[in-house]
Amino acid sequence: MPEGLPQRDQVAAVHSTDILVLGAGSAGCIIATRLSEDSGMQVALIEAGPAAWRDPWIRIPAGFARLYASGKYDWRFHTEAEPGLDGRSIHWPRGKVVGGSGAVNGLVFLRGSPRDYDRWAQSGARGWGYDDCLPFFRKLETWAGEPSEERGTEGPIHTSEARHTSPGAQAFIAAALAMGHKRVKDFNGAWHEGVGPMPLNIRRGKRSHSADTFLKPALARPNLRVMPDRTIQRLLFDGMRCTGALVRGPAGLERWEARREVVLSAGAIGTPHILQLSGIGDGAHLQEMGIGTRLHAPGVGANLQDHFLQRLRFRVKPCGTVNEMMRSPLGKLRMAARYAFDRRGPMSIGAAEANLFARVLPGAEEPDMQYLFVNFTVTNYDQGTDPHPGFMFSGSLCRPESRGTITLRSPDPDAKPVIRANYLEAAYDQHLMVEAVKYGRRLAAMSPLAALIEEELTPGPAQRSDDEILAHIRRDGGTVYHPCGTARMGEDALAPVDSRLRLKGVQGLRIADASVMPLVPSSNIQPAALMIGERAAAFLRAG
Template identity: 85%
Template sequence: MAVHTTDVLVLGAGSAGCVIASRLSEDAATQVALIEAGPAAWRDPWIRIPAGFARLYASGKYDWRFHTEAEPGLDGRSIHWPRGKVVGGSGAVNGLVFLRGSPRDYDRWAQSGARGWGYDDVLPFFKRMETWTGEPSEERGTDGPIHSSEARHTSPGAAAFIAASLAMGHQRVKDFNGAWHEGAGPMPLNTKGGFRSHSGDMFLKPARNRANLRIMPERAIQRLTFEGRRCTGAIVRGPAGLERWEARREVVLSAGAIGTPQILMLSGIGDGAHLQEMGIETYLHAPGVGQNLQDHFLQRMRYRVKPCGTVNESWHNPIGKLRMAARYAFDRRGPMAIGAAEANLFARVLPGAEEPDMQYLFVNFTVTSYDQGPDRHPGFMFSACQCRPDSRGTVTLRSASPDDKPIIRANYLEAAHDRHLMVEGVKYARRLAAQPPLAALIEEELTPGAKVTSDEEILAHIRRDGGTVYHPCGTARMGEDNLAPVDSRLRLKGVTGLCVADASVMPLVPSSNIQPAALMIGERAAAFLRERAA
């Protein structure tokens, strides 16, 4: 078995891992090795083009192809959970929505036991990683690697969505990533000059020729290695067979909300009873590993509309498709410069809500499945998403083999509050669609459909049709209590030399999309690692 040694070993080149490897290798005296199961794919145009996310989803080319078990709350359906298997991770293949969430989300982290992770603590790291090209603000960064801006294209449907939100009394939001985000406006996206701006491309690619940085793609992590109570490295499977990678200083596990708990458990860190059942010797009894799984849940409100410049119309018209491509090629604008959504609304749906409890994302096309592409009729949709779900799931091992995908149970709609809010969220969406700016375009509500009216019927439809917003997190959460596997400085408790830094450490899911939070965690982890090395 080939043996390699470095100062810091980063396991996983996702959103956080790329940030960590880039930042640490800025110090020429620090040797860094970055291990990634997927390919580098530096030049794949479908990663760079924002609208390429749909093609990437349909192809599964850079996807771990995870699925949940049959979900009891969703009529026994198994839900596809795509996760990026490529340098850049899910940030290289997602819909490019760039939302931090509410400042209060991070104050809740601190209140839950993640000390030092309140909004004032994390704001400098949000700013450090970004360049915001919109209206200047004390809340936004101006010289970071990740570029973000409002959507470069606003379709008639998106404009009507924003106008309808204002007609309902919502304010026009200048910056969804500012001090307060309630209201409607164009969606902020992580793009630069019409191209996707992600950590693999913006942090790691400029650093890849550094003499002290080794980027090692197509190497699947098998397990961690230990000497006594110290984590020393990992065994990985590379193109030529097994390799042993050792870290003189620290190992950083950054394999994501699914991969991180799986690797920990395969290495003997997890609930002892579960590990014994799998035939794995318990190295450290840590029953919180794989628990606390959270994800945002959505119901898509799909509409057949009058011709109004939807992607559906262009996609199924050869001339329209050519015009769409030509516009993007000419000035990097138009539908191809947009990711999953053009506009956004954060709204308080339940009486007495202290802040927005639902998010609505406007999408200028309709799909039954991304595998099939846009529908043939003119259409758009907006997704009703619960901001802070109460339901919790688990990630456990299927076997002791690293090749077997873990068992994912999201437990969607397990909590009564989640069921109630989703039903009310659909009814609120209907009130939004009835506002004149949208009503003038809409011909028919396709889902849930006009015949679905009672609360019981709406909930039954949600169980049949609702799904993921692709934001799994929380499976190795930070905290001070005994069930939290990771402390507030991202060190795995009970082991030295092992840092965990990805979406798995989030105690609570942010109230919106989680990519900026994952990047922020990467920045914070790099700072902690530098402090510990000083």
């Protein structure tokens, strides 16, 4: 019997399948769905969270804020005290539900720059350049905008520009145009620099995500089993072949065995955590945790990347902000009634209404900052919207240079991992964030945006010098919730995963989620995670 495998009488149930997919997030739902299209292939999909098909707050785009505040489908991860952020611990919400983070996020649908994927290929992820990835981006979506060779027309995920943007978003776009930026025809096209309404994964006013549009229609297939409410304890092996996983289910421990392959799709935090619990990671760290080293792979849990942001918050004249609507029962009723009547209004839009990609540093060859316009203000999402009219736009690093780690806190699978993002560790990140605040202020001073603004709340007019601005960013900046890179693809010895998503040194195990991204895309990472799911399914079908 392989080392570490419980005796059969310690296990409540034993199950077998051809392909075992661990994690029903954005990628995992696609993998299980695509593979189960072959009626001769048995597929099982394991998820730690519940199946929440009927929860209206998942379907309603604006429900992301309520889901964030409630933590109902959240792993409730937090970073360690961040040295670059005055010792603050940052909340990292991650979806713990069938659909994963794609079921609870802000619905922003941005692929990033085509150059991002060419950089993946140049870094060693062979076959992952933009031209290689584009067919899979197209395959997964149906784009409601102007047709182009860059966009899909028959995929399950429905995408469109934000409809009926607020006066604040319109002023933001007009101010950026006045500043010299161009109106972007399609942020997911061949070039994304400039300003325009935000692309969102929404159809008829409802969230369009991989659990709902891929997986749910496939539930009736007899060769597909979806098993929620099951947490992965560790992977199981026969020698150096991964044979399945030990899972804690509602009735106790379950052993799931895979006749063909195991696909680990637990996300940028969960995937390295599970690998390390299974004896795959840096040998010294595993020894410190009392876990035998099955495979010394120091790249597991390294290379952690995330987009860092600073919000520019403004008190504004009454102009239809969500803050105003949330101040009174009547405002809330009107907002809900409009959504119920025609699926329009603030409840039909996700986290941001408009977007700007800009070159902030002199000599930048491509956009280095993203600005996301939001038609409300919050100090943080846990406290809800501010009581006065307000909107904000956040400056976010497109390609941060700081790198973090995911490591074990203990050998107990239920213990949260140790997350060290190391925000602002790199001098480049510090410099660019300071310049981004200055650039955002220049944007706010442009007409017609300036006519709406009564006061800059954060960073605030008192923060003028570079040192004062950076000090404020350390006190106030945060995350855009895009962790990735912790089991990156590459050809070098430190890359744990090869270009066909196979874990090096192990047979029968593939990784397919945001952890394999060598470099974070320039924008939101949801479409890239979906694309990885499509490619993983194609690799598995090819053998």
